[in-house]
Amino acid sequence: MKRPAPVAIEHEAIPWLLAAALGTVAPHMAHLPGWLTFLVGVILVWRGWLWQRRRSLPRRGWLVLLVVGSLAAITWQFRTLFGKDAGVALLVVFMALKLLEMASRRDAVVVVILGYFLLLTHYFYSQSVVTGLWLLTMVTCLTATLLRLYGGGQPPLSLVRQAGWMLAQAMPLMLILYLLFPRVTGPLWGLPQDAYTGVSGLADHLAPGSISRLIQSGAIAFRSHFADDRPQQADLYWRGPVFDSFDGQTWRAHARPSTVTDQPPQIESYGKTYAYSTLLEAHNQRWLLALDLPTVLPVASRLMPTLEVLATDPVRLRNRFSFVSTTNFRVNRVETPAILDESLVLPPTVNPRTRALAAEWRSRSPGKIVEAALALFRQENFRYTLQPPLLGGDGIDQFLFDTRQGFCEHYASAFVFLMRAAGVPSRVVAGYQGGEINPVDGYLTVRQSDAHAWAEVWIEGQGWLRIDPTAAVAPSRVEQGIVAALPAAEPLPVLVRIDTDWLRDWRNRWEAANSTWNLWVLGYNPQRQREVLSRLGWPDADWRAMSGALAVLCVVVLGVVAWLTRPATQRPDPAQRAWRRFCNELQRRGVRRSEWEGPLAFAERVAGEQPALATVTREAAGYYATLRYGRQVDDELRRLQQCRQRLPPRRRCEL
Amino acid sequence: MPTAAGLLFAVALAVMLIGAINYNLGLGHALVFLLVGIGLVAMIHTFGNLFALQMTPGRAEPVFAGDPARFSLQINNRGRRSRRAVELAFAGQATVIVDVPPVEQVSVLVPCATQHRGLLEPGRITLATRYPLGLFRAWSYPFPVWSCLVYPKPIHLPLPPSSVSGLVEQHRGDVGQDDFAGLRQRQDSDPTRHIAWKAVARRAEEQPLLVKQFAGGGTEELWLRWSLTTAADDEDRLSILAGWVLAAERQHARYGLELPTLRLSPARGPAHRAACLRALALFGRTA
Numbered sequence: 042m043k044r045p046a047p048v049a050i051e052h053e054a055i056p057w058l059l060a061a062a063l064g065t066v067a068p069h070m071a072h073l074p075g076w077l078t079f080l081v082g083v084i085l086v087w088r089g090w091l092w093q094r095r096r097s098l099p100r101r102g103w104l105v106l107l108v109v110g111s112l113a114a115i116t117w118q119f120r121t122l123f124g125k126d127a128g129v130a131l132l133v134v135f136m137a138l139k140l141l142e143m144a145s146r147r148d149a150v151v152v153v154i155l156g157y158f159l160l161l162t163h164y165f166y167s168q169s170v171v172t173g174l175w176l177l178t179m180v181t182c183l184t185a186t187l188l189r190l191y192g193g194g195q196p197p198l199s200l201v202r203q204a205g206w207m208l209a210q211a212m213p214l215m216l217i218l219y220l221l222f223p224r225v226t227g228p229l230w231g232l233p234q235d236a237y238t239g240v241s242g243l244a245d246h247l248a249p250g251s252i253s254r255l256i257q258s259g260a261i262a263f264r265s266h267f268a269d270d271r272p273q274q275a276d277l278y279w280r281g282p283v284f285d286s287f288d289g290q291t292w293r294a295h296a297r298p299s300t301v302t303d304q305p306p307q308i309e310s311y312g313k314t315y316a317y318s319t320l321l322e323a324h325n326q327r328w329l330l331a332l333d334l335p336t337v338l339p340v341a342s343r344l345m346p347t348l349e350v351l352a353t354d355p356v357r358l359r360n361r362f363s364f365v366s367t368t369n370f371r372v373n374r375v376e377t378p379a380i381l382d383e384s385l386v387l388p389p390t391v392n393p394r395t396r397a398l399a400a401e402w403r404s405r406s407p408g409k410i411v412e413a414a415l416a417l418f419r420q421e422n423f424r425y426t427l428q429p430p431l432l433g434g435d436g437i438d439q440f441l442f443d444t445r446q447g448f449c450e451h452y453a454s455a456f457v458f459l460m461r462a463a464g465v466p467s468r469v470v471a472g473y474q475g476g477e478i479n480p481v482d483g484y485l486t487v488r489q490s491d492a493h494a495w496a497e498v499w500i501e502g503q504g505w506l507r508i509d510p511t512a513a514v515a516p517s518r519v520e521q522g523i524v525a526a527l528p529a530a531e532p533l534p535v536l537v538r539i540d541t542d543w544l545r546d547w548r549n550r551w552e553a554a555n556s557t558w559n560l561w562v563l564g565y566n567p568q569r570q571r572e573v574l575s576r577l578g579w580p581d582a583d584w585r586a587m588s589g590a591l592a593v594l595c596v597v598v599l600g601v602v603a604w605l606t607r608p609a610t611q612r613p614d615p616a617q618r619a620w621r622r623f624c625n626e627l628q629r630r631g632v633r634r635s636e637w638e639g640p641l642a643f644a645e646r647v648a649g650e651q652p653a654l655a656t657v658t659r660e661a662a663g664y665y666a667t668l669r670y671g672r673q674v675d676d677e678l679r680r681l682q683q684c685r686q687r688l689p690p691r692r693r694c695e696l
Numbered sequence: 697m698p699t700a701a702g703l704l705f706a707v708a709l710a711v712m713l714i715g716a717i718n719y720n721l722g723l724g725h726a727l728v729f730l731l732v733g734i735g736l737v738a739m740i741h742t743f744g745n746l747f748a749l750q751m752t753p754g755r756a757e758p759v760f761a762g763d764p765a766r767f768s769l770q771i772n773n774r775g776r777r778s779r780r781a782v783e784l785a786f787a788g789q790a791t792v793i794v795d796v797p798p799v800e801q802v803s804v805l806v807p808c809a810t811q812h813r814g815l816l817e818p819g820r821i822t823l824a825t826r827y828p829l830g831l832f833r834a835w836s837y838p839f840p841v842w843s844c845l846v847y848p849k850p851i852h853l854p855l856p857p858s859s860v861s862g863l864v865e866q867h868r869g870d871v872g873q874d875d876f877a878g879l880r881q882r883q884d885s886d887p888t889r890h891i892a893w894k895a896v897a898r899r900a901e902e903q904p905l906l907v908k909q910f911a912g913g914g915t916e917e918l919w920l921r922w923s924l925t926t927a928a929d930d931e932d933r934l935s936i937l938a939g940w941v942l943a944a945e946r947q948h949a950r951y952g953l954e955l956p957t958l959r960l961s962p963a964r965g966p967a968h969r970a971a972c973l974r975a976l977a978l979f980g981r982t983a
């Protein structure tokens with residue numbers, strides 16, 4: 042068969058396509074290289090100008106040149122044509138150039154489908170509520186564009202209304218698919234290197250300045266929901282990485298052979314236990330930031346000998362973890378000698394003045410040594426500040442004896458150094474301290490600005506004890522949080538230092554909404570899907586059963602949609618209905634009225650064929666004719682309806 | 697059935713779904729599922745756009761071979777929703793696109809190219825739509841019984857000379873000018889002496905000139921005979937005759953048609969013209 046000639050795009054449909062392109066490309070401008078943004082902007086304006094002046098599109102040669110140029114530039118910029126960022130850049134370029142090459146309706150459809158595709162790529166960068174709303178807006182716009190292409194000229198508002206109406210009908214299908222489509226844990230194959238960039242959180246080492254940098258961020262680290270009671274604010278120590286190896290500058294975690302790591306810690310819990318679940322933001326590390334100390338762990342995680350909870354894989358996606366923790370405990374009263382030995386190691390020569398001070402304390406009991414160090418921080422003129430002076434080679438010496446200004450990492454680091462030099466096994470713990478209750482949904486929000494570092498010492502008979510030297514200098518840090526502890530002039534992110542009530546209120550609402558969104562949209566993984574389904578009363582759904590239910594529900598919804606949107610035919614008016622019924626009765630008696638037969642002519646024919654029916658048929662036809670064409674005098678309608686009953690009874694069919 | 701655009705859409709959705717799974721994009725899943733929903737809804741809308749449309753075939757005016765025949769069709773939308781972008785076409789022919797507003801009837805002329813004289817039966821008509829999103833195409837093939845008369849394509853040759861055509865039969869000339877039969881509007885070719893000046897004077901000024909008409913008026917009586925055509929091919933002969941019929945009618949001549957199987961006595965006017973052309977169109981055909 043002959044291929045039909047391509048359908049040209051109507052002139053008035055072009056602005057829709059330009060709007061669709063602009064709407065899908067614009068959010069990418071933030072992370073695309075400047076030249077690409079500029080190029081796409083120029084192309085869009087150019088295309089708009091061509092449209093307005095009704096000029097013809099540029100020649101193929103120019104386009105080929107542009108495509109090759111952009112490809113080369115993208116390759117040069119990203120060093121590849123594959124991967125997330127380069128791929129997005131390519132799609133954006135194709136979208137812009139397709140606009141310049143758009144002659145037939147088929148091209149326009151390609152633009153719309155590219156638009157749908159570009160919408161997906163937004164979610165590499167953001168999956169917030171705002172992006173979700175933008176999704177709905179743009180899907181409506183793109184769908185309206187398709188409607189314009191295939192449905193002809195209509196006022197824009199009517200197109201948008203139709204598109205919105207279709208979207209509303211598609212919503213139930215989307216919800217069913219979303220809930221029931223068997224979820225697969227990605228990735229399906231190795232992701233390109235740039236898949237997980239731009240996450241913030243604690244690092245796997247601790248150096249002066251590493252936490253104070255993190256504190257500048259008001260971003261949420263995690264949100265926790267306690268099942269019933271919540272521990273006191275001063276007990277909220279969320280354990281991240283534990284550092285027990287020092288090189289003079291930086292603290293790191295000790296690499297241990299697996300024979301040591303296999304031994305489970307012995308935790309003796311004395312007080313209340315707290316059950317809670319945490320919605321942890323992706324931070325690309327394995328620690329799960331459990332409240333000290335966890336007694337029940339989430340699946341696919343384990344408690345390390347140094348008491349931090351590590352997941353099997355790095356947390357690359359926001360995820361939910363459930364714990365039970367106790368805040369009143371004794372832990373590892375009998376400790377592995379290897380660990381105790383490692384908790385005493387110091388680099389040989391650094392910080393001689395600190396070593397000398399600690400040497401004076403060596404003869405005392407470990408408890409007294411801790412007391413002495415804390416007394417040093419309390420009594421001398423130490424200051425808690427985000428902007429400490431820079432420290433040189435013997436950083437701890439300078440800090441303890443000269444500058445005396447520092448942040449939690451300085452205090453924790455100096456304290457542990459002192460302890461080890463005085464012969465008390467000790468280590469640095471990084472994590473978060475505190476958090477803030479969001480009254481809207483009751484979640485405890487812990488931000489990057491709550492990042493903290495503290496110390497642990499091991500004392501014979503008591504096990505590991507948490508010592509927070511920062512609390513000795515600035516007790517309000519632990520009791521009230523970072524904002525109270527720092528003087529007002531210190532640079533904290535605006536969102537962290539909010540005093541205005543309504544602003545704080547709005548932030549709380551926003552974060553609560555976001556959290557729900559995260560739980561349902563972003564954290565909806567196979568595990569959560571199973572949870573939700575079992576809560577809906579379907580505990581053991583496998584993918585086959587889910588697909589089946591999915592298909593059935595989709596068909597049901599489609600049936601409902603088809604029924605709702607069926608082309609409702611007009612009901613015939615009562616007179617016509619009565620006349621039709623009368624004629625149907627006659628048909629059962631062997632006379633069939635043809636569509637074209639007028640009532641009076643039909644009555645005459647009936648009279649000829651079946652004289653027994655003549656009178657009543659003539660009468661009925663007369664009423665009907667009057668109802669239709671004449672002036673109604675009295676209730677012809679009722680009489681017409683009665684005519685049906687007045688028909689003589691049907692003759693039995695006798696053989 | 698999905699269209700090419702629909703297939704492209706499906707492929708794009710599949711790729712998007714894989715991308716969403718691979719990068720674990722919750723919102724990406726939502727987008728893909730929403731688009732799947734929209735696609736399915738569009739399918740229903742596409743079928744709904746054709747559903748319960750009533751069609752009543754109308755007639756088709758005769759045309760000359762080579763000109764497109766136009767079949768008129770009444771589309772009746774009894775629903776309360778307007779039906780948009782309904783495509784109508786005969787197989788392999790140009791498409792007409794109509795919108796049918798709710799509770800209304802729309803008359804469409806569906807073209808069908810003609811090549812040969814005779815009775816054209818276009819067969820089934822394709823009633824299709826891609827509305828609303830162009831992802832699906834719904835169609836039906838109603839098979840109305842209708843036909844269009846196709847006249848032979850006229851070949852314009854000079855009319856046969858009167859002498860050869862043996863026109864002078866019973867009354868040539870004056871007889872026709874004596875029997876007054878009535879008045880009619882003047883046409884340019886009427887001689888001025890036939891103008892009914894009295895009648896004109898009685899009427900208002902803007903009235904066209906009237907001429908007297910005379911019965912039996914063999915002003916020019918012409919026989920168009922099969923035997924007079926010179927072409928070798930029968931079709932060409934019919935074409936020449938068709939051209940003559942048109943020319944004779946233009947000259948207001950009274951003309952008769954003589955075919956090997958049929959003879960139409962001289963007359964004039966549209967009905968006679970149609971009868972002659974019909975005879976030519978159906979010559980040799982059983983219809």
